[in-house]
Amino acid sequence: MKSGVLKRVLAMTAASVLSVTTLAGCGSQAADTEGKSSKSSSSANGGTILWMSNLSSGPQYEAMVAYGTKICEEMGYNLKIVYGDGFNDPDGNLTAVKNGMTSDVVGILVSQDGGIQAIMDEYPDLPVAAFNTDMNSVFSEDANIASNAAVKDYPNFLGTIADGHINGADTAKQNFDYVVSQGYDKIGVVTFPGYAYPNLQEASDEIVKLCKEAGIEIVGGVVTLEFQPLDESYFQEADRDDLDALVALCAGTTFVYPTMVQAKGDKLCAADTKLITSGFDNDPSLVEDIGEDGTIGYLSISPCENIAYGLTLIDKAVKGEMYDDFVCERIDSAEYVIDSKEDIDNVTSKSILANNDYNDASVKYEDLQACNSFEDLKALFHSEQVMVDALK
Amino acid sequence: MEEIKKNKVSEYLKTHINDVASYGGLIFCILVFTIIPPFFGENIWSQAKLANIISNVIVTALLSVGAVFVYSLGNMDISIGAQIRVYAMLIVLLGNVTGSLLPGILISAAIAIVIAIINGGAGQVLKVHPIIPSLVFMMILQGVSSIAYAKLGSRNITLRSVDFSAFKSTGLMVLVLVLETIVVSYLFYFTKFGKNARAIGANALAAEQCGINLLKFKVISYVIMGVMVVVAAIFQMGYTGSASDSTGTGFEMNVMIALILGGMPLSGGMRSKVSCAVVGSFTYSILAVGLPLIGVPTNMTFLIKSIIFIVVVLFTCRKKNGVLPR
Numbered sequence: 001m002k003s004g005v006l007k008r009v010l011a012m013t014a015a016s017v018l019s020v021t022t023l024a025g026c027g028s029q030a031a032d033t034e035g036k037s038s039k040s041s042s043s044a045n046g047g048t049i050l051w052m053s054n055l056s057s058g059p060q061y062e063a064m065v066a067y068g069t070k071i072c073e074e075m076g077y078n079l080k081i082v083y084g085d086g087f088n089d090p091d092g093n094l095t096a097v098k099n100g101m102t103s104d105v106v107g108i109l110v111s112q113d114g115g116i117q118a119i120m121d122e123y124p125d126l127p128v129a130a131f132n133t134d135m136n137s138v139f140s141e142d143a144n145i146a147s148n149a150a151v152k153d154y155p156n157f158l159g160t161i162a163d164g165h166i167n168g169a170d171t172a173k174q175n176f177d178y179v180v181s182q183g184y185d186k187i188g189v190v191t192f193p194g195y196a197y198p199n200l201q202e203a204s205d206e207i208v209k210l211c212k213e214a215g216i217e218i219v220g221g222v223v224t225l226e227f228q229p230l231d232e233s234y235f236q237e238a239d240r241d242d243l244d245a246l247v248a249l250c251a252g253t254t255f256v257y258p259t260m261v262q263a264k265g266d267k268l269c270a271a272d273t274k275l276i277t278s279g280f281d282n283d284p285s286l287v288e289d290i291g292e293d294g295t296i297g298y299l300s301i302s303p304c305e306n307i308a309y310g311l312t313l314i315d316k317a318v319k320g321e322m323y324d325d326f327v328c329e330r331i332d333s334a335e336y337v338i339d340s341k342e343d344i345d346n347v348t349s350k351s352i353l354a355n356n357d358y359n360d361a362s363v364k365y366e367d368l369q370a371c372n373s374f375e376d377l378k379a380l381f382h383s384e385q386v387m388v389d390a391l392k
Numbered sequence: 393m394e395e396i397k398k399n400k401v402s403e404y405l406k407t408h409i410n411d412v413a414s415y416g417g418l419i420f421c422i423l424v425f426t427i428i429p430p431f432f433g434e435n436i437w438s439q440a441k442l443a444n445i446i447s448n449v450i451v452t453a454l455l456s457v458g459a460v461f462v463y464s465l466g467n468m469d470i471s472i473g474a475q476i477r478v479y480a481m482l483i484v485l486l487g488n489v490t491g492s493l494l495p496g497i498l499i500s501a502a503i504a505i506v507i508a509i510i511n512g513g514a515g516q517v518l519k520v521h522p523i524i525p526s527l528v529f530m531m532i533l534q535g536v537s538s539i540a541y542a543k544l545g546s547r548n549i550t551l552r553s554v555d556f557s558a559f560k561s562t563g564l565m566v567l568v569l570v571l572e573t574i575v576v577s578y579l580f581y582f583t584k585f586g587k588n589a590r591a592i593g594a595n596a597l598a599a600e601q602c603g604i605n606l607l608k609f610k611v612i613s614y615v616i617m618g619v620m621v622v623v624a625a626i627f628q629m630g631y632t633g634s635a636s637d638s639t640g641t642g643f644e645m646n647v648m649i650a651l652i653l654g655g656m657p658l659s660g661g662m663r664s665k666v667s668c669a670v671v672g673s674f675t676y677s678i679l680a681v682g683l684p685l686i687g688v689p690t691n692m693t694f695l696i697k698s699i700i701f702i703v704v705v706l707f708t709c710r711k712k713n714g715v716l717p718r
Contacts, residue, residue: 056691082690087638090548091631098444100684102434114548118632137546195637196547 046076047106049314051307052084052097054111054132059282059353063304066356071308074365075315077106090115098122107314109307113138113151120154127317129310130160132302135330136199152328158313159328161381163302164278166330168202175203175247175276176210178298178339182274184244185215189222190230190256191249200249207247219243225250230259235268245274245297252277253286253296260295274298278335280353287348291341299344302333303386304352305363312368312377323374331378336388346391362386413707414655414668417700418675425682434685441681443562447631448677450565451476451624455643456650456669457569457576458620461586461613463651466593466660467522469511469614472621472647474533475504476640479625481537484635487554493626500625504618512614516607530644541637548636551629559630568627569670572620577666579616589613593660650676653704675700 049072055061065081072079082100085092093115097108101123108123110116111132120128138151139160151157165171179187189208194201204222211218219239223230230248235241248256252275263269274297281287290296309331316322336351338344348354352361362385371377384390425436435441455472462469482503483496507529515522541547558564580586588609591599600606629635654672657663679700683693 082684085638087636087641088547089636089638089641090550090634091628091636091639094632095448096690099448099680100690101440101444102432102685103438104433114636115632115634118634137548193542195542195545198545 046318047104048078048080048102049107049109049311050097050100050105051079051081051109052093052100052111053081054084054088056083058280060280060301060304063352063356064307067304067352067358067361068307068311070358070361071311071365071368075311077315078104080105084110084112085114088112088114090118094118094122106318109310109314116151116157117154120151120156124156127156127158127314128154129158129313131306131310132163133160134162134166134199135160136166136197139330156317157328158310158317158326160330161306161309161333162330163306163333164300164335165332166199167332168199168204169206170332171199171203171249172206172210174300175249175298176207176214178276179211179216179245179247180214182245182297184274186217186219186239186242186244187211188220188234188240188243188246189218189249190225190234190246190252191222193224193226196227197250203249207249225255229254230256232259232263232266232268234259235263241268242270243273245276248275248277250277251279253279253281253299257286257289257296261289264295278302282348282353287344290338290344292339293341297339299336299338301336301338301347301353303336303362305361305386306333306381308363308368309377309381312371323372323377326374331381334382334386338388342392343388347388350391362390409707410655410657410663413704414653414671414675417653417704418671418678421675421678421682425678425685429682429685432685432687436678436682436685441685445674445677445681446562446565447560448680449673450569451628451631451643452646452650452676453569453670453673454572454620454624454627455647456654456673457572457666458617458624459647459651460576460580460656460664460666460669461589461616463656463658464580464586464589464593464660464664465522465610465613466596466658467515467610467613468644468648469526469617470523470644471507471511471526471529471533473640473643474530474537475507475618475621476625476628476643477537477635477637478533479504479622480629480635480639481540481549483626483629484549484551484633487551488549491553493554493556497622497626501619501622504622505615508614508618509611511618512611513607516610522610537637547638548634551633556630556633559627565627568623572623573666573670576616576620580666585609585612585616590660590662590664593664594662646676649701653701655704 051068053061055064065079069079080100080102082096084096093112097119105126108119108126108128110119110128110130113130113133113135116128116130116135116138135151152159165174189204191200191204194204208218208222220237223234246256246260250256256277257275260269260273260275264271264273275295276298277296278300280299280301286296288294290299313326316326336343336347338347350360352358354360363380367380368377371380380386429436436445459469459472479500482500483493486496486499487493511522511525511529514520514525580589588599588604591602591604592606592609596606628639650672651668652658652672653675654668654670656665656668656672676697679697680693683696684690688696
C-alpha cells in the first residue's frame with residue numbers, strides 16, 4: 001500500500017478512535033453525574049425534567065442550574081438542560097426540545113415562548129411550565145399575530161412566573177417611582193424593540209406618559225436598541241451629556257452600562273449620571289460600580305429561585321397532586337431591588353448568586369413542601385424571604 | 393496476484409477517499425448511535441426519534457440537494473437563509489389573508505427565480521466573484537424581513553386559518569426528499585445541465601472553449617437551486633406553521649457543512665455528487681439527535697460535531713499539489 005494512502009487510513013482510524021473516546025468520555029461523564037445525583041438523593045428516579053433555557057452562561061444561569069438541579073434531586077428528578085434558539089425562533093425552540101427529548105422526560109420547563117404551542121402539540125402528555133418569560137405573545141388568543149392558539153387553554157400548560165413584571169405598565173411605574181424618589185427631572189430612556197418585547201413597548205409608552213404628567217424631561221425621547229449595545233454617540237446628542245439618569249428598560253448591564261462607563265471616561269457623559277436598569281453580571285468592576293456612589297444607582301434582579309416555581313408545578317402535575325385551587329396564570333416575579341452598596345454586598349456574599357450554594361437560596365425544598373395550596377406557592381415567591389432585605 | 397489486489401485496493405482508496413470518508417462517517421454515526429443508546433435506555437430507531445431525524449434533516453437536505461448544482465460550479469450562495477426567511481413570511485402572511493398557501497408559494501417561486509437569475513448571471517456579466525451578488529441579496533432580504541416584522545409588530549407570525557399539518561408528516565417529508573433527489577440526480581447526471589455545470593466547475597476556461605455557454609448554465613444552476621429553496625421554505629414554515637424574523641438564520645452554513653460532510657469538493661467539478669448532500673445532511677442530523685441519547689450534554693454536542701467535521705474536512709477538502717480537490 002502506498003505511504004500516502006496508508007497515512008490516510010491510519011489517520012482515519014485515529015480519528016475514529018478519537019471520536020469514540022470523546023463520545024464515551026462524554027457519555028460516562030453524564031453517567032457519573034447521574035450517579036452522584038443518585039447518591040445525594042436516593043429518590044432521583046422519578047425521571048427527568050427538561051429545561052429549555054434562554055441562557056447558556058453567566059452568574060444567573062450558573063446559579064439557576066445549581067439550584068434547579070438540587071431542587072429536582074430533592075423532588076426525585078434529574079434536570080436536563082437544552083438551549084432555546086438564540087432568537088426565540090419557534091422552529092429553533094421546537095428542534096432544541098425534540099433533540100434533547102429522551103424517554104425518561106416527565107415534564108418540560110421553558111424560559112422562552114417561541115413555539116410553545118408546537119412543543120405542547122408535540123408532547124401533549126407532558127406538563128409544561130415556564131419561568132423567566134412573560135409568555136406575552138402566546139398566552140391568550142387576543143395576544144397578537146404570533147399566536148394561533150392560546151397556551152393558557154392547553155390542559156398541560158401550567159403557567160409562568162415572569163422575569164420581572166408581566167405588565168409593562170408596572171415595569172414603567174417601578175422605574176418611574178425611583179426616578180421621582182431621587183428627584184431626577186432630566187432623564188434618558190432606552191429600550192428594546194416593541195415587536196420583540198411588546199411589554200417593553202407598553203413600559204416605554206407608560207413611562208413617557210408618567211414623565212410628561214410629572215414634568216420630567218425625557219431628553220430626545222425613547223431610544224430603541226436593535227439588540228445592539230448603546231452607541232457612545234447617544235451622549236453626544238443635544239443635552240444628553242448631563243442627564244440625571246438613564247433608564248434602561250432593556251438589559252442595561254449588558255447593553256448600556258459598558259457604553260456609559262466609556263462615555264464617562266471620554267467626558268461625554270456626566271460623572272454623576274445614574275443608570276437605572278435590570279439584570280446582573282458578577283464582573284467585579286461592575287459590582288463595585290453599583291450603589292449610592294456608583295454608576296448603577298438602581299438594579300432589579302429576578303431571583304434565580306424562581307425556577308423552583310415551575311419545577312414545583314411540574315412535580316405536582318407529574319405526581320397527580322396538583323393544588324386544588326390551581327389555575328393556569330402568569331404571575332410577576334419578586335425582585336431583588338438593589339439601590340445601595342449594602343444591598344449589592346449582601347447579594348454578592350449571601351445570596352445563591354454569590355457561590356451557587358443551595359444553602360444560600362432564599363427558597364428551600366422544605367418551603368415548597370410547606371405550600372398546601374397554589375395561593376401559598378404564589379405567596380412564597382412574593383414573600384419577604386425572597387426580597388433583598390432578607391439578606392441583611 | 394496479491395500485489396495486484398493490494399494495488400487495486402490502494403488505488404480505490406486513493407480515488408474514492410471522499411466517498412470512504414463521507415459514507416464512512418455516516419455509517420460510523422449509525423453504528424455508534426445504534427449500539428450505545430440502549431445502554432442509556434434509549435433507541436434511535438424508535439418511531440419518535442426517526443421522525444425527529446427526518447424533521448431535522450428535511451430542510452437542510454432539500455436545500456443541500458438543490459445547492460449541488462451551484463456547488464458543482466465551485467460557487468456558493470449565502471443568501472439561502474435570508475431567502476427562506478422571506479419566503480416563509482410570505483407564505484404565512486398570504487396564507488392568512490387568502491386562506492391558501494398557494495399564492496405565497498407562487499410569489500416566492502417568482503422571487504426566487506428572479507434572484508437566481510441575478511445571482512447566477514451577475515458574477516459572469518459583471519466579472520465579480522459569484523458570492524458577491526448573493527451577499528447583496530442576503531443583506532437586502534434581511535432588511536426587508538426586518539422592516540416587515542417591525543411593521544407587523546411581532547417577531548413571529550403564525551398560520552391561523554390554513555391547515556399545515558400535512559407538512560409535519562414524516563411520510564410526506566421522505567417522499568418529497570426522495571422525489572427531489574431523483575429529479576436533481578436526473579438533471580445532474582443525465583442531462584447537459586449537470587454535465588456542463590460540473591465541467592464549468594472543473595475548468596471554466598476549458599468548458600467555455602468547448603462551446604459551453606457559461607452564463608446560461610450558471611443561471612440555470614442557480615434557478616434549480618432557487619426552486620428547491622422555495623420547496624425547503626414550505627417545509628420550514630410547515631414545521632411549526634410559523635415564520636419569524638430569525639427563520640433561516642445560519643442555513644447557508646448548514647448547507648455548507650452538510651455538503652462538506654458529504655464529501656462535496658468545495659471547488660466543484662467532476663467529483664461533485666448529489667449523494668454528498670443527502671449523506672452529509674443525514675450525518676449532521678443523526679449527530680444532533682443521537683448525541684443527547686448517549687448522555688452528552690447539549691453544550692458538548694457542538695464540540696463533538698466540530699471535531700467530526702474537522703476530521704472529514706481533513707480527508708476531503710485538503711489541497712493536492714496546491715489545488716483544491718475537484
